Amino acid sequence: MLEFSQVTWICVLFSAVGGAIEVLATALLAYKDANERETGIAWSQAASVGALVANVILQIISSILGNLIATWYGPVSLVGPMFLCAQLVVNMVVFGYLLGLES
Numbered sequence: 001m002l003e004f005s006q007v008t009w010i011c012v013l014f015s016a017v018g019g020a021i022e023v024l025a026t027a028l029l030a031y032k033d034a035n036e037r038e039t040g041i042a043w044s045q046a047a048s049v050g051a052l053v054a055n056v057i058l059q060i061i062s063s064i065l066g067n068l069i070a071t072w073y074g075p076v077s078l079v080g081p082m083f084l085c086a087q088l089v090v091n092m093v094v095f096g097y098l099l100g101l102e103s
Contacts (some may be wrong), residue, residue, distance in 0.1 A: 007069040011074025012082050014019030018066015025058035027094050034101055 032051045036042050043051070070079045095102040 003060065006075075007073045008078070011070050011078055012068035014065050014073065015079045016066075018062045018064075019074035019083040020090040021065065022057050022062040023087055023090040023094055025055045025062060027056050027099065028058070030087035030095070030101060031099055034099065 028051050032043055032048065066083045067079065070083075092102075
């Protein structure tokens with residue numbers, strides 16, 4: 001059986017990366033939708049399916065890193081808040097600054 005010693009900075013890092021990846025996964029579909037509304041040109045079926053598949057894969061990676069592996073190195077009481085804080089900060093940067101979808 002594997003045993004992991006608690007290392008707080010690794011726990012925080014995995015939690016934050018997991019939260020950031022989850023926002024990027026959501027941003028893929030939000031960008032697709034905003035782009036279609038702005039240009040009036042629908043994405044091809046292949047591009048739409050590709051965006052959806054990428055979203056699902058990134059959501060799975062986010063969950064594995066942020067909610068599973070992070071808890072190997074630190075307490076859940078640290079993982080949850082760090083995951084959510086990373087989501088909020090990256091959400092502001094991605095949707096506000098990079099994509100310009102929120103003010």
